Amino acid sequence: MKEQIQQLSAYQPGLSPRALKEQFGLDIELHKLASNENLYGPSPKAKEAIKEHVDEVLYYPETGAPTLRKKIAEDLNIDEKRILFGAGLDEVILMISRAVLTPGDKIVTSQATFGQYYHNAIVESAEVVQVPLKENGQFDLEGILQEIDENTALVWICNPNNPTGTYVTHEELEAFLEQVPGNVPVLVDEAYFEFVTAKDFPDTLKLQEKFPNAFLLRTFSKAYGLAGLRVGYIIATEEAIHNYNIIRPPFNVGRLSEYAAVAAYEDQDYLKEIQKRNAEEREKFFAIPESKHFFDSQTNFIFVKTKRPKELYEALLKVGCITREFPIGVRITIGFPEQNAKMIEVLKNFDFEA
Incomplete structure (x- = not known):
């Protein structure tokens, strides 16, 4: 076993609703609002695509998700050879780390960001430098620049950031890229891109031209x-x-996954409705006075800062909402209106000053 494995832990998901009911003695319906999932679910066309092709599951998928790759390449007006798919971004991060990092290399990213950047770097025996976030929950790009040196192999920018929901603007990212050596890849993770409403959010595709x-x-x-x-x-x-493709397992994106993703991508009207609902519900959280305790969010979740995260987590749980506890606060996935109303009521009555 690699020695560095001993300093890591396997991913531990939160307790199931059943286990939480037993632990806290609850007799109410619980709603999972801890993992930033889109509770409205995928486009009906994606579900139909799964049903239509379900009998094909005995076959291996086409390697490299060629239909989906072509669809995205045409839509974004880029060469197909510039796109690579993984079984979620978790696998993409793993493939990049495995392809690039060697002992003595360094990655630079932020504290309080997506943990898989750190995890995969440690597996590959690389050094990890995590620059503290700014007080407003944003990446400290100046601080990251100061840590980039001849050993830096990868720079990770989560934008908007998970778990804070904050973002780096186009102007800030462009100024940052101007100063990063051209041989150092800057990985801009836009997992929550579709939820963004800010007008100054980066056009990273455009920045790639420069x-x-x-x-x-x-x-x-x-x-x-x-x-x-x-x-x-x-x-x-x-x-x-x-x-990266050399590292990719040959059949990593499943057959039904590709069919569903193609159908979902084609149904932009449904996506726009999801964006609209999320933005409307997000505004309800920021309309209350207690929002001064939130980081600004451009995602489908809210990060609530508190010195008593366990108490807030349990207060939300008592109204049926499973959220995610962090050392400095609680991350709340934006749910349906009735769930959000319950959580907002808890937040309005929570003593943040205690």
């Missing part, structure tokens, strides 16, 4: 509602994709 080392990651797990089918992708240089 900065070929700016690599873009997106997923079908969030706004498209396909978290259970595991489809994520990276858009990078043809050379980088060629090398």
Whole structure:
């Protein structure tokens, strides 16, 4: 066993609703609002695609998700050879880390961001530098720049950031890329891109024309509602994709996953409705005075800052809402209106000053 494995732990999902009911003695319906899933689910057309092709599950999928790759390439007006798919962004991050990192290499990212950047770097015996977030929950790009040196092999920017929901603007990202050496890949993870309403959010595809080392990651797990089918992708240089593709397992994106993702991607009207509902519900949270304790969010979740995260988590649980507890607060997935109303009422009555 690799020695560095001993400093890591396997991913531990939260307790199931059944286990939580037993632990807290609850006799109410519980709603899972801890993992930033799109509770409205995928497009009906995606469900139909699964049903239509279910008899094909005895066959291996076509390698590399060629139909989906062509669809996205045409829509974004880029070469297909610049796109690589994984079983969710988790696998994309793993493939990049495995292809690039060697002992002595360094990755630079932020504290309080998506944990798989750290996890996979440690597996590959790389050094991990995590720059603290700014007080407003945003990435400290200046701080990250100061840590980039000749040993830096990858820079990870989660935008919007998970778990804070905050974002780096187009102007900020462009200024950052201007100063990063061109041989250092900057991985911009836009898993929550479709939920963004901010006008100054980066056009990372446009920035790639000027900065070929700016690599873009997106997923079908969030706004498209396909978290259970595991489809994520990276858009990078043809050379980088060629090398990552060597690491990719030959049949990593399942047959039904590809059919569903194609159908979901084609149904942009449904996606727009999801975006609209999420934005409306998100505004309800920020309309209350207690929102001064929230980080600004451009996602489908709210991060609530508190010195008493366990108490807030349990208060939300008592009204049937399973959220995610962190050392400095609680992350709340935006749910249906009736669930959000319950959580907002808890937040309005929570003593943040205690």
